[in-house]
Amino acid sequence: MDRLPRWADLTLVPLVSLLFAAVISALVLLVIGQSPVEAFKVMVDGALGSPYGWGYTLYYATSFIFTGLAVTVAFHAGLFNIGGEGQAQLGGLGVALVCLSLPWPHWTVALIAATAGAALFGAAWAAIPAYLQAKRGSHIVITTIMFNYIAAALLVYMLVDVLKPVGQADPASARFPVGAQLPALNDIPGFNLIFERPVPANVTLLIALAMAVVVWALLWRTRLGYQIRAFGKSEAAAKYAGINPVRITIIAMLISGGLAGMMSINNVMGEAERLLQNSSEGAGFIGIAVALMGRNHPFGVVLAALLFGFLYQGGAELGLWTSIPIEMRIVVQGLVILFTGALDMMVRMILERAFGLVRSAKAMRAA
């Protein structure tokens, strides 16, 4: 069988996977008696049709860039970090503790501190599974799943028993002080020409984009990144080269958890301005889809995050304006993960066949 050219592997495989996911989603809609065309229109209109829609699409995309990068870094170290959700939740806790601890004079100062808090808490939550994987061989997939649940329980405890202000009914922290509130895109000169009304997308978007560049440089330009990738490709070879498996596993997971935690500056600090239960809204899991779709490259992750931002905002719009339940977006998410992550071989086989046909057709014409 013919191998795929590199460009096809990088672009066609995800696109065809996406196409499969889209076609099946459309079939699902038909089966439940809805019009896929209408649904798509509503999604495009709601997510991309106005600055307001973009405000949400970009807001979601921001979160997904962080979690997608988190999964990516772990993947490069050969680790499947399925614990982004829990790490993001802990990141949220870090943000809340930082924001509530001081009467912050200016958001820039608060942002730096909160980012550190988010990354630290997220990383800490990844540290235990990382240590157990590296030192005791406990399968990181299972431990990170367990840690997601433990994180959820921990957050309930923190919100209900510790952070909830007296007299408040819902399990949420107090509102952050004004000095810890981030400017939304509509508050930023330049952006405010496009976004005239309040939108949830905020300065964190710029941090997310910066992190994509940082992760790229880390993975492909630094010694650490080199070691992470080498370890991820072959643990046995890494050992030969004197790359310490324990060290790399832990560092890669700390970075991954830190990135997942950092998404909380977007939703907790930038949007909700207080810590809510389940603030990460599944973004940790979407990071898996984003990383797979983005072929584990930061640039691809940014594109895939935008796509999922569109999907999430569009899906919310479906829930608002049509009788299609908002869960439609979870279906699409599942399909994308299935095709890009588990059935990639099938997609590749189909493409290889197609390429083979094209090639033999060319050869025939040449002959």
Place this chain on the structure above:
Amino acid sequence: EPALIYDLGGKFDKSFNEAAYNGAERWAKETGGSYKEIEMQNEAQREQALRRLAEAGSNPIVTTGFGMSDPIATVSKDFPDTKFVTIDGWVDPAEHPNVLTIGFAEHEGSYLVGMMAALASKTGTVSFVGGMDIPLIRNFACGYAQGAVAANPDIKFISNMTGTTPAAWNDPVKGSELAKAQKSQGSDVIFAAAGGTGLGVLQAAADEGILSIGVDSNQNHLHPGSVLTSMLKRVDVAVYNSMTQGAELDTTMQALNLASDGVGYAMDENNAELVTAEMQAAVDAAAEKIKSGELVVHDYRTDDTCPAATF
């Protein structure tokens, strides 16, 4: 065009949110108007839903559940021309003139069903399953306990709360297990004020052959012959009225009580055989006294204490 946002239990919880839905449907049928509706699935969605509806020009935006108060407080400032309604929540009217807070005297309605429970109980033990452990739900429990004690001073009262997060509104498994536990402690009438969780309570009571009391909507029909009555909280009326007033909505805070028919208990063919004439007479007499002010049921929320029970 008005809009309605349901809380986490979902539109068809057969209880609180469904009452709101019924009110909106009644308004739509009577006026031929249409309304937008959204079901919350998640804490973090609330603000987006509010903004999106306000953005689209919905007015008034009616919301159910206390969880909406805080987001409304944020969003209402950005949309001064839009009216917001929070049912069961509380938003400071001084700061937010475009927000209407509607509350209910749950303790009064609960008092009546508490009496009925005590009168129907053969074991001398009645019980309560609450949803999320918040003052609002304790107010239900407290009113219920007061009524039960009034009808039978020797009554034994058991109370369990489902949880401390909104997940407590939608955990029927836990509801039915709590009901079974209460039955094994001797209770034979269980009042569930727990949203979707309550459905599990009512189911378990029916399975176990004991009585239950529904909440918010009339839930008597869910298990005919097993649901003793339902404590009505006329969320439907609140929604209906708000929608009827439309954009001209009067935002003076409302407290709907027994006197204003905001709360009550449900009688229909499904529970006709369970409620004897004497029981009904006793309960109605108490209702009259409450309406007239002769009898004051303690509101747990005023001082966080309950004269008839401890939590």
Place this chain on the structure above:
Amino acid sequence: MAAAADTLGRQETAAPFAIELKGISKAFGPVQANKDINIAVPKGTIHGIIGENGAGKSTLMSILYGFYKADSGQIFISGNLTPIPDSQSAIRAGIGMVFQHFKLVQNFTVLENIVLGAEDGALLNTSLGKARRVLKELAQEYGLDVDPDTLVEDLSVGHQQRVEILKALYRQADILILDEPTGVLTPDEADHLFRILKGLKDQGKTVILITHKLREIMEATDNVSVMRRGTMVATVKTAETSPEQLAELMVGRKVLLEVEKTPAVPGKVVLSVENLHVRDEHGVERLKGISLEIRAGEILGIAGVAGNGQSDLLAALGGMTNASGKITLNGVDLPLSGAGSDGQSRREAGIAHVPEDRHHHGLILDFTAWENVAFGYHNDPKYQKSALFMDNDALRADTEKKMTAYDVRPPIPTLEAKNFSGGNQQKIVVAREVEQNPDLLLIGQPTRGVDIGAIEFIHKQIVALRDAGKAILLVSVELDEIMSLSDRIAVMFDGQIMGMRDPETTDERELGMLMAGMNGKNTGEAA
């Protein structure tokens, strides 16, 4: 090739061939592993198959056993066309196979392994009972005794192999294929195996034996087929051929593995090892007190049957495993465990290491050539642009230079390692390590799976490094290679050094005795 079949059997044995393969071809992706292979094996003979690494021997046998499916070709068993789409069909046709890598369930008992796939009914009890009886009979008949209730993971390699043979016999195989059965055996175990094979032959069974060892072919087989690069080049009667002829057939030209080198001029001691001990993760002692010295400007060759501790010695010196004892390099002690005992520290100390297994250790197949040239030396200051970043451009340029110098084809630094052939991959590894100009070069199986041209080149590099005054530790299972490259030869057996010999004064027989764990003196007297 069909002619070969006719010259072999028919006039001697009236019976049809036990096996006849016609026109078998098989490709793995771009690799044509078998090309139009024809072979015929007379009943009741031991038939050898030889060929270089990667010649396609295992593939051909796996096809015969239904493990792989041939792209084209026919299989005849006892003269009948027998399609073998899966192993079940092969077993039904009376074929049994002992794979190069055993196919046993490690945490099953011997009995369970024997019964697996050959149960007598849906319930296990009856099957296990019967198997226990049959096993006893087989053990007596062929001298193949193993305890049926031991877990396979507790058995020695030799015993595991017996289980594999028993598995085949239990399935009443008439044709037994053994793929490189002696590679993992001690000479004693190998002898025992060949006695068993003779016994099988006497019972009328047919045996196909794949091996690299010409000596074994000459001793044990009746006929021998030679494969080269996926094709069958010849089938001859063993009695009518010689090792030299076979070697020539195998490689495709006259082989004279003489390396041109001047006598060594050893200098000061570079590496000294004292009483080195290594335990593996199961706690088994793999090195039992090794002591040796290597001087500047000499090549110390380590000979031995695979699995006698040579790999562990390389791994311990290269910083891949913990050890105890004492190692000094240029007079400086090197830590053997804990901080400073890893591969990085060894490289910094001046030890380069060409590992035995280039696919698993030496290279990252998914990395490009230039990334692989940095492998292990990624912390080297000359590859850094700044405190933070690596200098990828410099690396690429450096790689291109090395690739040209070592005649790596194609010399494209951005090509991924997996896209190079085995020989070229090995050249990349050798280039990386040799060009570090280390004080000590550890080099394991330098020419495994490498073609003649590349072998010559790599040997020249090793000798050149020696002549530049460096110390070299060479490990190879190819005695020829050891004999022709080394200035001194140490023979390892069972984690110990059996003796130190001068290649000028020793011979293969003496070394073979040492490799078998026997003291050289005694053999001399015996002979």
Place this chain on the structure above:
Amino acid sequence: MDYATLLQVLDTTIRLATPLLLACLAGLYSERAGIFDIGLEGKMLAAAMSAGAVAALTGSAWAGLLAGIGASLLFAALHGIAAITFRGNQLISGVALNFLASGLTVLIAQALFRQGGRTPPLSGNARFNPVTLPGAEALREVPLIGPLYYEVISGHSVLVYMAFLIVPLTWWVLFRTRFGLRLRAVGENPAAVDTAGVSVVGLRFAAVAITGVLCGVAGAYMATALQAGFGREMTAGRGYIALAALIFAKWRPVAAMWACLLFGFFQALALRPDVVQAVVQVRVPVPVLDALPYILTVLVLAGFVGKAIPPRAGGQPYVKER
């Protein structure tokens, strides 16, 4: 804690342990055959929805059970195709199918019944109702044993008894039959099975199918016995707890039963913080009780409570030709 309360908690334990046990045994077959399955949750959910829907439509709990099994088998087949046929990443496939189930169940239930992703409440024959075991009434008054038999052992639905009977059955199948031998072998070393002339693909699909059936029963139990209808996300992570129990039990059937009973007991306690407080004399936050199964599993994984060694070929697709 008095005896009556203990019995009550144990009674709850049995009910809550049942779906865990069914899912755990389901996972056992798959993982013993070398196919990791973190999609137990999704299969249960799909089964719960289908069982709830079909039971509501037909009025028959048994029809619901069959539908649940069918839906779960469909998901199992998808996992098989991804993991076995196309040798994809088993973990990712499981994650994907969980999402798919989570979304599809709501979509379909909403399309069918328009009740916000719920199925209508079930009653009568549409549910598996409690059965009273023989002699339960008669023995009820016998001290100690009587109430135990009446309250805890008797009075569950037929699916509960089925689940507990599957435990010895699984043990027997695994260790006493040809199928079991091959199943275990294929999870340890598929090449051994292959060269022994047995189809690896066939065995693995068989195992995955059994997983589908058992998850189907687990899901149907949730919707038609434990509860009276399907509600969104009603499995609430039970698939993952079952997975945890499987690891806790080190992939052994009888140990799996004890693990599920233990985790079911934790769940029962989490429902009754008042009982816990009465026993330990301090208020234990409910989240702590909720998190206990997960914390225990991590401890097991970490090797502090005996090392859990998964089937050796677990998680890796069987590749002959690269």
